[in-house]
Amino acid sequence: QLLLQESGPGLVKPSETLSLTCTVSGGSINSISHYWGWIRQSPGKGLEWIASIYYSGSTYYNPSLESPVTISVDTSKSQFSLKLNSVTAADTAVYYCARHTRGVGATLLGVFFDHWGQGALVTVSS
Amino acid sequence: DIQMTQSPSSLSACVGDRVTITCRASQSISTYLNWYQQKPGRAPNLLIFAASSLQSGVPSRFSGSGSGTDFTLTISSLQPEDFASYYCQQSYSRPLSFGQGTKLEIK
Numbered sequence: 001q002l003l004l005q006e007s008g009p010g011l012v013k014p015s016e017t018l019s020l021t022c023t024v025s026g027g028s029i030n031s032i033s034h035y036w037g038w039i040r041q042s043p044g045k046g047l048e049w050i051a052s053i054y055y056s057g058s059t060y061y062n063p064s065l066e067s068p069v070t071i072s073v074d075t076s077k078s079q080f081s082l083k084l085n086s087v088t089a090a091d092t093a094v095y096y097c098a099r100h101t102r103g104v105g106a107t108l109l110g111v112f113f114d115h116w117g118q119g120a121l122v123t124v125s126s
Numbered sequence: 127d128i129q130m131t132q133s134p135s136s137l138s139a140c141v142g143d144r145v146t147i148t149c150r151a152s153q154s155i156s157t158y159l160n161w162y163q164q165k166p167g168r169a170p171n172l173l174i175f176a177a178s179s180l181q182s183g184v185p186s187r188f189s190g191s192g193s194g195t196d197f198t199l200t201i202s203s204l205q206p207e208d209f210a211s212y213y214c215q216q217s218y219s220r221p222l223s224f225g226q227g228t229k230l231e232i233k
Contacts, residue, residue, distance in 0.1 A: 046225075062221040103217070107220075108222060118168075
């Protein structure tokens with residue numbers, strides 16, 4: 001059974017960097033049929049897709065995010081990671097890592113999230 | 127960006143009721159629409175993909191329909207475990223986006 005588990009600090013100070021890691025077990029992060037992504041959920045903005053990455057390092061980002069974002073993958077550790085720079089209180093949310101299907105062509109067309117981690121609450125506060 | 131609007135935002139119903147939730151896209155998205163169920167304190171769980179395809183393991187009382195801009199999720203006979211929040215999500219264009227959710231409560 002595929003399992004995804006988020007890890008990282010639960011409290012981050014404003015203007016600092018939020019860093020989270022997702023560890024994949026029970027399946028291969030090198031799947032040719034899937035991407036790995038981050039989604040967050042807050043009372044104010046609901047569910048918001050942040051970014052996705054393929055095992056080869058190919059990435060997609062949500063251009064609407066205000067904080068600079070970087071997603072990366074380490075296949076040797078079966079992990080992928082998220083970094084949000086210069087965070088504000090608006091970045092306070094539950095952060096989920098998830099797997100989604102590979103889209104049509106080199107796009108996100110038709111993708112859906114079929115496995116999710118349990119979520120990690122990150123609070124931005126001084 | 128494509129905006130997804132769900133209605134109603136909340137809904138009260140009884141066990142055994144037939145329930146329909148609507149999702150409208152701000153532009154045509156063909157059938158690139160997915161539905162998720164979320165229970166308190168848990169991650170969303172995929173119910174329907176491509177507007178009408180039932181995810182493996184999901185009970186057949188759940189069904190989806192629609193294309194273009196208007197979509198529906200129907201639960202044919204509500205069970206106690208179905209009281210949760212439901213979200214639609216479009217995968218027609220980047221950024222991927224979700225509806226604001228519909229909270230289904232027990233009447």
